[in-house]
Structures are given as structure tokens and as C-alpha cells.
Amino acid sequence: MPTNRIHLCLAKMSPTGAEQRYIQEAFTTNWIAPLGPNVDAFEKDLEAFIGGYHVAAVSSCTAAIHLALLLLGVGKGDEVLCQSFSFCASSNPVVYCGAKPIFIDSEKETWNMSPELLEKAINDRMAKTGKKPKAIIVVDLYGMPAKWDEITAISKKYDIPVIEDAANALGSCYKGRPCGTFGDIATLSFNGNKMITTSGGGAIICKDEETRKRAIFLATQAKEPFLHYEHEMIGYNYRMSNICAGIGRGQMTVLEDHINHHKHVHELYSSLMNNPSVSRVSINPNPDFNSNFWLTTALFNDGVDIETLCKKLDAAGIEARPLWKPMHLQPVYQNSPSFTNGYSEYLFKHGICLPSGPWVTDDDVRYIVDSIKAAIVG
Ligand SMILES: *Cc1c(COP(=O)(O)O)cnc(C)c1O
Numbered sequence: 001m002p003t004n005r006i007h008l009c010l011a012k013m014s015p016t017g018a019e020q021r022y023i024q025e026a027f028t029t030n031w032i033a034p035l036g037p038n039v040d041a042f043e044k045d046l047e048a049f050i051g052g053y054h055v056a057a058v059s060s061c062t063a064a065i066h067l068a069l070l071l072l073g074v075g076k077g078d079e080v081l082c083q084s085f086s087f088c089a090s091s092n093p094v095v096y097c098g099a100k101p102i103f104i105d106s107e108k109e110t111w112n113m114s115p116e117l118l119e120k121a122i123n124d125r126m127a128k129t130g131k132k133p134k135a136i137i138v139v140d141l142y143g144m145p146a147k148w149d150e151i152t153a154i155s156k157k158y159d160i161p162v163i164e165d166a167a168n169a170l171g172s173c174y175k176g177r178p179c180g181t182f183g184d185i186a187t188l189s190f191n192g193n194k195m196i197t198t199s200g201g202g203a204i205i206c207k208d209e210e211t212r213k214r215a216i217f218l219a220t221q222a223k224e225p226f227l228h229y230e231h232e233m234i235g236y237n238y239r240m241s242n243i244c245a246g247i248g249r250g251q252m253t254v255l256e257d258h259i260n261h262h263k264h265v266h267e268l269y270s271s272l273m274n275n276p277s278v279s280r281v282s283i284n285p286n287p288d289f290n291s292n293f294w295l296t297t298a299l300f301n302d303g304v305d306i307e308t309l310c311k312k313l314d315a316a317g318i319e320a321r322p323l324w325k326p327m328h329l330q331p332v333y334q335n336s337p338s339f340t341n342g343y344s345e346y347l348f349k350h351g352i353c354l355p356s357g358p359w360v361t362d363d364d365v366r367y368i369v370d371s372i373k374a375a376i377v378g
Pocket residue numbers: 059060061062063086087089090139141165167168188189190191201202
């Protein structure tokens with residue numbers, strides 16, 4: 001561990017050094033390129049883990065979301081319905097496409113997109129613009145699966161495709177089915193702070209090989225199949241490198257361990273955090289929602305100032321952060337229409353993320369909970 005500080009979620013390599021062996025192999029065979037055997041094998045490993053889907057490894061989850069929007073034909077003047085309570089990378093790619101994000105608030109059980117507001121937004125936008133929104137971006141935030149039955153039903157009813165941003169949710173399941181399989185297209189992140197990492201990277205999960213091939217085409221500058229470089233459209237340089245994929249292959253050997261660790265940490269927090277000022281430690285609404293608990297979160301009652309709390313924890317060597325600031329409250333999106341119920345704003349004002357990553361020990365969790373209790377009393 002680089003410092004004594006307790007971080008939210010720091011990368012941890014496998015104890016067997018598998019990542020370094022795959023990187024060494026790339027050096028030995030001189031596959032220092034944005035393609036190669038590590039990329040192919042990492043994709044196969046992910047396909048095996050998710051089961052029956054077609055995966056392309058790319059440079060980030062942000063790139064994967066951008067590609068997903070392009071694959072669904074999102075372009076200038078289109079509207080895309082986005083979960084407001086998320087990281088900016090869930091919705092920024094909508095703007096890259098020249099399209100317009102419309103933000104939807106969260107419901108109380110999973111903190112993800114409210115199906116009720118989603119349907120209201122679809123009807124309202126169709127009435128206002130005479131046009132159907134082109135896509136819906138739903139997030140399994142902090143690893144918690146969204147209300148997939150309800151959302152899928154609405155997507156089918158109005159025939160609007162869904163992109164599932166499963167950046168946080170590798171290893172989560174809804175009704176026994178893995179996250180990353182609910183959207184028409186889904187995306188994963190392997191950034192340094194996610195469940196596993198490739199230092200930086202992402203993946204796009206497609207339902208058929210044709211879509212995957214199209215994603216790779218767009219991610220490699222849209223080169224037409226000629227001997228010379230022929231381009232009929234604008235492409236992107238979004239493929240994952242063979243070096244990064246080597247890290248990813250090694251990380252796949254500890255993915256289950258990481259998931260179990262995050263779940264264990266969450267259980268420990270839940271059992272220790274009995275305090276009248278704590279209204280909720282992230283919980284499962286019911287057994288259908290099997291979260292990987294990428295980050296455990298805690299909600300506090302009125303009277304606990306979240307910023308002061310985070311600063312006190314910081315002084316105690318603990319990294320803690322307020323929950324995501326909803327996109328509909330971000331200055332950059334001030335002109336975007338939104339459908340709100342106040343809930344994500346409430347979450348932002350009352351909740352924090354807690355250290356949950358593979359370096360966090362049981363003693364760390366006890367120390368963090370004691371520090372929180374001391375901070376909200378003092
Ligand atoms: C991290 C994250 C992303 C972006 O992932 P990158 O790989 O860093 O581009 C997208 N959505 C959510 C919810 C995330 O947490």
C-alpha cells in the first residue's frame with residue numbers, strides 16, 4: 001500500500017503476479033500495440049464471466065458509452081434520457097454525439113433511475129418535441145442493480161433502447177442474472193478505482209457478434225476493408241492496448257476475491273454502524289438485488305453536515321466523499337431539461353461513500369466507523 005491513508009478503492013494486483021507475467025509476455029513477443037493476444041484473451045475471460053455475450057475491450061468506459069450511443073444511431077438533435085445521479089461519464093458522451101441529455105431522478109430503493117419518472121419523461125418529451133427519445137442510459141450505481149424489470153418493460157413498451165452503464169457493477173446480479181446483460185448494450189470500467197483495473201480501460205458488451213464487430217470498427221478509426229486506408233465515416237481511437245489487457249487478464253484471476261471482499265466490507269460496516277444519526281448503510285431492497293457493493297455508502301440524518309464529516313475523516317487519514325452530485329444540479333448541465341423528485345439531491349446532501357476496496361481491512365472498517373461516530377458527536 002502506497003501510504004497509511006485509507007482510500008475508497010485502490011487498485012490491488014493479484015498476489016501471484018499474474019498481471020506482470022502477462023505484461024512480460026507482451027514484451028517478450030513484442031505485442032506492444034493496441035491489439036494482440038492479451039486483448040483477445042481478456043475479452044474471452046470477460047465473456048466467460050458474464051456468460052453468452054460479446055465483449056470488446058476499449059480505452060475507457062466513457063469511450064464504451066460513446067460507442068454504444070453511436071451504435072444506436074444517436075446523433076445531432078436527438079434526446080437521450082440519462083440517470084442524473086451518477087458520474088459525469090454516464091451522460092457526457094451524449095453531448096459528444098451532438099445530442100441532448102434529459103436527466104431523470106432516482107427512486108428510493110436502489111438509488112438508480114426512477115421507472116416512474118422515466119415513463120413520465122418519455123411521454124412529456126414526445127408531447128413537446130413530437131419525437132421519441134433515442135436511447136436511455138441507466139446506471140447500476142455503486143454496484144446496486146437498477147430496477148431492471150420495470151425499466152426493461154418501459155423500454156419495450158416505447159421501443160427505446162437502453163444502454164446499461166455497469167461501470168460499478170461487474171459481479172452484481174439482478175434476479176440471478178449478471179449486470180452488464182440488461183441493456184441492449186452495456187459498458188464496464190477498468191479504471192484504477194473500480195472492481196478490477198487495467199490501469200485505465202473499459203469494455204462494451206454486445207448481444208451479438210455483428211454489433212461487437214461494428215463497435216471495434218468504430219473504435220479503430222472506421223477503416224474500411226481495403227489495402228490502403230479508406231474511410232467512409234468518422235471513427236475513433238478507442239481500442240484497449242495489449243499491455244493494459246495483460247493487467248486485465250491478471251486481474252480476472254482475483255475478480256471473485258475482490259467481489260467477496262467488497263461484500264464482506266459492506267457487511268462489517270452494516271453490523272457496526274448502529275448510530276441514531278445514521279439513517280441507512282447501503283442495503284439491498286430485497287434478495288433480487290445482489291450488489292457487489294463496489295462502494296459502501298452511508299446516509300445521515302438532518303443535522304449531520306456531510307462536508308464537515310468528510311473533512312474530519314480526512315484529518316483522521318480516511319478518504320470519504322459525498323455521494324455523486326446529480327447531473328441536473330451541475331453548472332455544465334444547467335440548461336438540460338430534467339425530471340426530478342428531489343431524491344438524488346437529498347442523497348447528495350446526506351450521504352457519503354466509504355472506503356471499500358481490496359486494501360481495506362477489518363481493522364480499518366472498525367477504525368472508520370469509530371471515527372464517524374466520534375465526528376458526528378464532536
Ligand atoms: C468510473 C465510471 C465511469 C467512467 O469510467 P472510465 O473507465 O473512467 O471512463 C462511467 N460511469 C460510472 C458510473 C463510473 O463510476
